[in-house]
Amino acid sequence: MATCFRLRSFGAPRFPLAPPRHLRPRPGCSGLTARAAPGRAQLRSYARGPAGLSAELLRTDSFVGGRWLPAAATFPVTDPASGATLGMVADCGAAEAHAAVRTAYEAFHSWRGVSAKERSSLLRKWYDLMMQNKDDLAKIITAESGKPLAEAQGEMVYSALFLEWFSEEARRVYGDIIPTSSKDRRALVLKQPLGVASIITPWNFPSAMITRKVGAALAAGCTVVVKPAEDTPFSALALAQLANQAGIPPGVYNVVPCSRAKAKEVGEALCTDPLVSKISFTGSTATGKILLHHAANSVKRVSMELGGLAPFIVFDSANVDQAVKGAMASKFRNAGQTCVCANRFLVQRGIHDSFVKKFAEAMKTNLRVGNGFEEGTTQGPLINEKAVEKVEKHVSDAVSKGATIVTGGKRHQYGRNFFEPTLLSNVTKDMLCSREETFGPLAPVIKFDTEEEAIAIANATDVGLAGYFYSQDPAQIWRVAEKLEVGMVGVNEGMISSVECPFGGVKQSGLGREGSKYGIDEYLEVKYVCYGSV
Template sequence: LGYRLTSTLQDRRKSFGSSWLCYTSKDQSIFNCLISPPPPNPTPDPHIPERSILLRKWYELMMKNKDELARLITSENGKPLHEASAEVVYAASFLEWFAEEARRVYGDVVPSPSPDRRILILKQPIGVASIITPWNFPSAMITRKVGAALATGSTVVVKPAEDTPLSALALAELASQAGIPAGVFNVVPASRANTPAVGEVLCTDPLVAIVSFTGSTATGKILLGHTTNTVKKASMELGGLAPFIVFDSADVDLAVVGALACKFRNTGQTCVCANRFMVQKGIHDVFVEKLAKAMERDLRVGSGFEKETTQGPLINERAVKKVESHISDAVSHGACVVTGGKRHSLGGTFFEPTLLSNVTPDMLCSREETFGPLAPVIKFETEEEALAIANACDVGLAGYFYSRDPAQIWRVAERLEVGIVGVNEALLSTVEAPFGGVKQSGLGREGSKYGIEEYLEIKYVCFGGL
């Protein structure tokens, strides 16, 4: 497969493991690297219960090995161990869910306009899926896609993030133990230097029927460009710029609790993290004061393996510099640092949870996704103003708002231009609900009963002469 990639213990920047990498050039199919490449033209499998059984076994093995998988996640990306444990449970839940959904891939019998015809609508597996996943949820982003694909009878090639290959390989080992056949679930790690070339092949190889990617909008656009010549289906879960709106009618204490959970989970490194806090004038000062106190009281920076830690390190130096640039830009244009604002004394890529006030919509932190522990607060006066600010961007993944006015709740929920809305609630991800965005935040939906549709083709069959 090429050469080895050394994985780094995230909080101490020391190597702790390695994995083989796949190297490819533009004229060498990545699938030739695989011992057992997936079949190019899968046929409908009549043994759907077997798929369900295998996915269920994989789920059970994940739960049995939950602690080991969680430690591996914390080692690779630095998130606190309790968050890593929660991710493993969340990741496993997709295998359990799609094990059940596999039995419900139903077609239709449609009434025909002619008495001598019958119309059938079949749903069949799409074929080979290229799946490219991020480092921030190295288990859950794989199972959310792979569980759906395998439930349909499709096969997958997963390219995990270069920062977290071992978590992906651990899932592959458990899949093998569960009895999933060789060539059905394939993992192809790649170095950062070779990721663009590998990604291009995953998007252009004739064997591939669909490309599913989670990551930045900029990278998603590149991958979409690669798929155009072969007209592949694409499922994209891309970046966001989530607004978090607190109206005068809100329960301020509840909003503060939600802000902590929504902003600082995984040290602010999630695509649905609140990126822009907008607080109405009447409660602005109270909210900022209470949020600052809560941050100083409840957030603890440290190694993900320490029990009291709530904030691990950022993934790399580039991430730290982006947070610093957003703070520097805001302060230079009149924003005030309420708490935090600089690198943590622990060194490395640790950063202080930061709260900014007097922020305006034209600052970088209001226009770009920070992906770090920065909470900028914008003051607004009217509902119309808040909605105008919230919707004034080209992405729309998640949005949150706090209000106790029923009429306002309906208005704002309907007018926010996002795919996911939290009303007086900040933790929204669950296997039962569809996950995805509008505008340039992506294409398609993952999870829920809708997620399996991404990996199915619809075939119309007409029987005549009856």
């Protein structure tokens, strides 16, 4: 491991002296600038982290009660493109998690009394700071998650917009007055904040999955403890730095990072602590079920955004070029590592061959595998070796059962966590890639004959997050949109997420909705007040 140092005696970043070799400047690199290994004087004047990352934002300690707190142990965060260590981060355990919850609980009693206008103003300041620092924040995302810099920049704007949206929604938490049959009574409905919310987020959108939850929670008057994914804690800690600068009061936004080894105990602590009133989790269905068991013992309010197996249906009436464009956008964003990525492509027999041909051509022409900081890269690394092995398993299983590799099909020569964008034809319903979420750059195509057959295949799963279909038949559009068993439908559109619209699924894809005007309701309790003797 590279020699590390601390900038200050308390709470400052720890990271290698020199940038990882693969992130040193190369011809055509647009992401990071050339820097020699810095001296201490230079770092004190304007500190930069590994590979030019902002040391002011690249924090490594936990953030609790408005203070940066080191832990007894640390764990390494690595760049998935090279395996190089980006920094050593505080490895919190159950004790630190419980302490953070107590801090958040104490802060809740004052935060809930802050006016909606003031909460709105503070969230807006936080949004403004995110936008001012969006380039540095995007570089942190690319460094720790591997996604191409252009995508990371898009995520930064998207994540900041949740703070802007909920800063506006904070002032629109309305109750009701209900007419009663009694002349001497008045019935009122109040909406009040739940309390402390445990926020457990994934690595694939390390910033947006936080602000989508935290923006709503803080707008409602709740306080939060965030446990970021062990692969990508730097984004959550950078947001803490900006929240502090924005004036978010101590204890309102807290972050407890931890290693994979401690994730289970920290997650359990955040879900069972009696001072926690709400749990919001984004991640796998399997993990979500475990957290639901923990929450059940004390009947906590829960929001879950879990796994998907999104169908992408192309009917004979579709505009094939438009469908291919949508397929590219839906499937290969973040190298296929999103919960709403198209996982199964169902193409009607009449246009099947044309679609497959044009899809393969688009993949070969438009997709470029490489380091996320390199100009022109559209496909970065998968998050780790386990993710690559899953894609390999799905490809080999499909081929062994008769599928044909149209393009791709193996690890990319660029490095260990890179996989070629892959297109399979002659795929059947019994193959793993048809039954399991791949979470990688694999597009399996299943041929179908009738609308009823396509809907049956699409709905033959226990999850239902997103679904997509392409058609120019108005009657078919209404029928299919209503019959797909998913929480979100894209009609002639491969990108459906926005801050204004509700995000969530049905079946085992989750509970509740995030974003939109509905998102804030997840952090509010409805109280009925009967006022008598009027």
